[in-house]
Amino acid sequence: MQTVYLRKNASYRILNGHPWIFGNEIDKEDADIASGGIVKVHTHDNKFVGKGYYNAASQIKVRLLTRDKDVLINKTFFENKIAECWAYRQKLGYIENCRLVFGEADGLPALIIDKFNDYFVLQTLSLGMDKWKPAIVEALEKIFNPKGIYERNDVPVRKLEGLEEIKGFLSKPFDTKIIINENGLQFYVDIENGQKTGYFLDQKDNRRAIEKIVKDATVLEAFTYTGTFSLHAGYYGAKAVLGLDISESAVAQATENAKLNKLDKIVKFEACNAFDKLKQLTREGAQYDVVMLDPPAFTKSRESIQKAITGYKEINLRGIQLVKPGGFLVTASCTNLVKPEVFLDTIGKAAKDAKRVIRQVEFRAQASDHPIMWNMENTNYLKFLIVQVL
Ligand code: SAH
Secondary structure, three states, rough: OOOOEEOOOOHHHHOOOOOOEEEHEEEEEEEOOOOOOOEEOOOOOOOOOEEEEEEOOEEEEEEEEEOOOOOOOHHHHHHHHHHHHHHHHHHHHOEEEEEEHHHHHHHOOOOEEEEEEEEEEEEOHHHHHHHOOHHHHHHHHHHHHEEEEEEEEEHHHHHOOOOOOOOEEEEOOOOEEEEEEEEEEEEEEEEEOOOOOOOOOHHHHHHHHHOOOOOEEEEEEEEOOOOHHHHHHHHHOOEEEEEEEHHHHHHHHHHHHHHHHHOOOOOOEEEHHHHHHHHHHHHHOOOEEEEEOOOOOOOOOOHHHHHHHHHHHHHHHHHHHHHEEEEEEEEOOOOOOHHHHHHHHHHHHHHHHOOOOOEEEEOOOOOOOOOOHHHHHHHHHOOOOOOOOO
């Protein structure tokens, strides 16, 4: 096996458990290493660090898969790792649906697998992981005997690894519109055409966190996607709920979900631009007991973080203005580029501009099937805040 040698000063982060090795952290490497293949990584003074996959075309040249010299990277490796991931989720109480593999946080860099009961959706977001797709599919078949496996590799980030965007069946074809159970409700999940892998499993526990505050409430939700938060509100006893999303197909799906849960009398959806609608509602002096906001990332790059913060500030300012005195704002941010303290600061500034005092009820992160690695900041990505607006 060929070897890559780290620079003398480059290895602290890596020795501390971080699996990425950037091109500029490499001092020298053996000749003709095949991209996508497995290499050994050594320190500058030739001590073994680990084994990982290599891609000359990527900024992240190596991602480590093991730090154990004796572990072989083969089919069995992936089977064992996926079995470990499942054992961990089961320990935490997951039965039907969960993010089974959360990439780096599970020691499987650039691999995402969502489990929707008997159906699995996967993403291999790097060349080195993509090569193991057949082994991963075989492992899923062996461990779960699934009804279907689908790849949602239609993601631009694959371009950075020289990979194409593709999606399709990795098992026998199946009906890709499935129904899942969550917190006592049911939701259609469109595995083939839905956003990301079809459903946002990371908000599962946060959806439950609204239970007490929505009882008998009038609720407005912006960025509802397939209506999950709005329908939870209806289920937990809200009086009237309006969910907004810019995507017509998301709203159609949300409306179907309302019917599926017999909540269509209470929970309504509307396709519109939330920025415009929130502005219009504030102008009209509308007031709600609860306003919920779960916008998209607004940024994909460090360069445009400020743009994202401006977006968060604007919708949260509107959101706060739309809350009756003593009502609640439920607000989230799903990009790791906006750090928790920056997010909280932004909400604080929005409240100040709205001349309202906020009182924190809860501050949460993503569900525990998306573990946060304390040595990998970007795994701590979801912020979820409930405040009372006085
Ligand atoms: N809360 C949802 C996830 C929301 S994802 C859940 O838990 O499932 C963000 C959503 O915002 C997407 O559905 C996207 O279509 C929508 N969106 C993006 N820009 C928007 C805009 N300007 N106005 C309204 N919705 C928007």
